[in-house]
Amino acid sequence: MTGDQPPRPLAVGDVVAVYSEALGAWTASQVTGIDASAKCAAVLELDWSGPEPSAAANLGNVQPLRLTHHSWGGTLSHCNHAWVLPRSFRVIGSLAPLVTEPSYAYASVWGRGEQLARQRHWDSGSREDWNAPYALTCTAQELAAEHTRSTLRAGVKHLTVHGITRLDCARLVADFPDLTRLSLSGNLGTLTSAAALNRLPLLQGLTIRELFGMDASDCLLPRHVPGVEEVWLDGIPADYAAATRKTWRPHVRHGVQLDVRGARKPEWVAANATNPLRDWDGREHIPRTGYRKAAAQYKATRDAFLAEVTGGEHHGNIAEIGRAFGAALNALDSRLHFIETVEREELFDALDFLVDEVQTAAGRDLTAARTALIEGVDSIRDW
Numbered sequence: 001m002t003g004d005q006p007p008r009p010l011a012v013g014d015v016v017a018v019y020s021e022a023l024g025a026w027t028a029s030q031v032t033g034i035d036a037s038a039k040c041a042a043v044l045e046l047d048w049s050g051p052e053p054s055a056a057a058n059l060g061n062v063q064p065l066r067l068t069h070h071s072w073g074g075t076l077s078h079c080n081h082a083w084v085l086p087r088s089f090r091v092i093g094s095l096a097p098l099v100t101e102p103s104y105a106y107a108s109v110w111g112r113g114e115q116l117a118r119q120r121h122w123d124s125g126s127r128e129d130w131n132a133p134y135a136l137t138c139t140a141q142e143l144a145a146e147h148t149r150s151t152l153r154a155g156v157k158h159l160t161v162h163g164i165t166r167l168d169c170a171r172l173v174a175d176f177p178d179l180t181r182l183s184l185s186g187n188l189g190t191l192t193s194a195a196a197l198n199r200l201p202l203l204q205g206l207t208i209r210e211l212f213g214m215d216a217s218d219c220l221l222p223r224h225v226p227g228v229e230e231v232w233l234d235g236i237p238a239d240y241a242a243a244t245r246k247t248w249r250p251h252v253r254h255g256v257q258l259d260v261r262g263a264r265k266p267e268w269v270a271a272n273a274t275n276p277l278r279d280w281d282g283r284e285h286i287p288r289t290g291y292r293k294a295a296a297q298y299k300a301t302r303d304a305f306l307a308e309v310t311g312g313e314h315h316g317n318i319a320e321i322g323r324a325f326g327a328a329l330n331a332l333d334s335r336l337h338f339i340e341t342v343e344r345e346e347l348f349d350a351l352d353f354l355v356d357e358v359q360t361a362a363g364r365d366l367t368a369a370r371t372a373l374i375e376g377v378d379s380i381r382d383w
Contacts, residue, residue, distance in 0.1 A: 004036045006083040007253040013094040015046075015056040016085065020113025021157060021180070022132055025049040027113040028059055032097045034083060041085075042103045045077035045111050047119075056093030064098050067115060069122035077115045078103040086110055086229040087255030088204065108257075109205075109230070132158065139163040140186070143172075157181065157202075164189040164211060170196040180227075183207040188273060194218035194240075198225060205230035210279075212236065212269055216243035222251055229255050235262040235279070274357070275299075276350040280343070290336045297328045302354045305373065309362055315372040322376020325351075330382050339383040351377065 012031055020027045027049045033042035045065040053059060065077040080103050085091075089110065114132070121130035135158035143161050157180045161167065164186035170193035180202050184191065190213035197206065197218075203225045216239045220228060231248050233241060241263035248258050262282055272278040277298055280291045304321045308314065329347065333339040339347070351373060359366040 006034065006039075006041065006085065008085040008087075008255050010034065010041060010083065010085050010091070011094070013097055014091050015059070015093050015095055016043075016089045017053050017092050018086075018089045018110075018112050019052070020049065020117070021134055022117035023049045023113040025113075026052045027116055028053065028056075028062070028092070029111060030095065030098055032078070032099055033102060035080075038080075039083050040080045040106075041083040042078065042080050043110065044097075044099055044103075045115055046098075047116065049113065049116060053092055056095050058092075062095075062098075065116055065119065067119055069119050076103075077111065079105040079107045079111070081107060081110050082257055084252060084257045085255055086204075086257065088227070088229055089255070108232075134158060136160070137162075140165060140167055140189075143167075159183070161185070163187075164191070166190045166192070167211075169193045173197065173199050178202055181205040181230075183209075184211060185209040186211045188212060188269060191218075200225060201227075203228055205232075207232040208234075208236055210235040212264070214240040216240060219243040219247050221247065230257045231260070232257075233260045233262075235264065236260075238263040238265045276353040277346065279346070285340075286338045286343075287336050290332055290338050293332055294329065297325060297332075298350055298354070301325045301351075302358070305354060305369075306358050306361070309358055309366065309369060313366075313369055315368060318369050318372040319376035319379070322351075322373040322378075323380045324376075326377040326379070326381035330380065333383050344383055347383075348374070348377075 010031055012034060014031045015028055016031065017026050017028045028046045030044045030046060031041050032044050046059070047063045047065040048059050067075050067077050076099060078099060118130045134155055136156045137160040140161055140163050153175050156176050157178055159176055159179055159181070160183040162185045164184060166189060167184065169191055173196045177200070179200050181204060182197070182200070184207070187210055189211050191208070191211050192213055194214040195218040197203070198221055201224070204227050206220060206228065214237055218240060220231065222228070231244060233244060241260050245258070245260050248256055252258055275295055275298070277291070277295050280286050280294065301321060301324070305318065308317050308321065329339065355366055355370045355373065
């Protein structure tokens with residue numbers, strides 16, 4: 001393997017097959033392009049499913065999958081993915097590329113028949129959304145409810161849990177022993193007994209975001225979860241991140257997509273517990289200077305707002321606090337050019353967080369103060 005070749009051998013025209021839980025059968029795709037500089041493969045999903053094929057010729061007169069469900073309007077199911085061919089996919093031969101135009105769409109996960117299942121559901125005449133019967137998405141609070149554990153866990157293979165404050169992985173594994181994909185996210189939440197995830201023998205994909213409490217000994221181990229082909233971690237303890245990278249990096253060449261970022265030391269977690277802009281720290285297009293100064297301006301704005309509310313809540317003064325915040329971010333962005341649509345929304349979310357925090361501390365409604373603060377920002381911002 002060299003740096004200009006995919007970790008698993010892959011070439012334009014290759015047809016790859018994978019078992020689809022969505023279809024209860026095998027499905028196939030074709031590689032239509034490879035971009036070595038971006039380490040991406042353009043992949044065209046095919047309008048085919050059936051028993052496991054041994055060769056591309058078994059597919060018959062195969063056609064590209066065109067999506068007409070909902071508002072797709074006949075668009076090809078053609079997308080760029082990371083060029084690591086997941087280990088559950090097999091190259092079964094090669095055909096002349098069915099399309100030659102490039103794809104401008106990007107997705108992290110290779111398609112495993114979900115779009116074909118949606119299209120067939122639509123073609124059957126149903127206009128209701130197709131929902132995978134084996135997938136469950138819920139909050140941590142819903143997961144803890146007795147009815148969720150007792151009535152919904154049977155048959156669940158894909159589990160997504162968000163809003164985690166604290167979650168016991170040992171209990172999760174006991175409740176959902178057949179998981180193939182697991183996604184867990186929180187807001188500086190805590191995972192306990194994370195090593196128990198090694199007791200999910202069918203696991204193929206693990207995503208963890210903004211959760212802590214794990215250490216190096218909690219790392220997934222290939223000998224326990226040999227089918228894993230996606231490990232995505234973002235906002236996790238530094239030693240857990242380092243152990244995961246070291247353990248799984250040698251398996252990339254066997255078809256494991258590995259993305260570990262946002263490794264945080266305990267000191268960072270403690271310092272940023274009340275910083276709603278903490279996700280900017282390390283974000284690819286945000287310079288470190290931009291993050292530090294934005295976080296400092298947020299803290300100054302919070303302190304000024306708290307002092308004003310405590311001292312009498314003069315809305316003219318609060319509007320001026322908002323204008324100062326907007327002007328400071330204007331100056332930062334004019335030099336560093338990092339505030340895009342997502343960051344703009346996050347800045348307003350941060351101001352909402354600020355007001356909510358102060359409102360809780362003050363013990364009274366601050367709706368008018370919130371309005372004055374936002375109007376002050378809007379009166380001057382150019383981001």
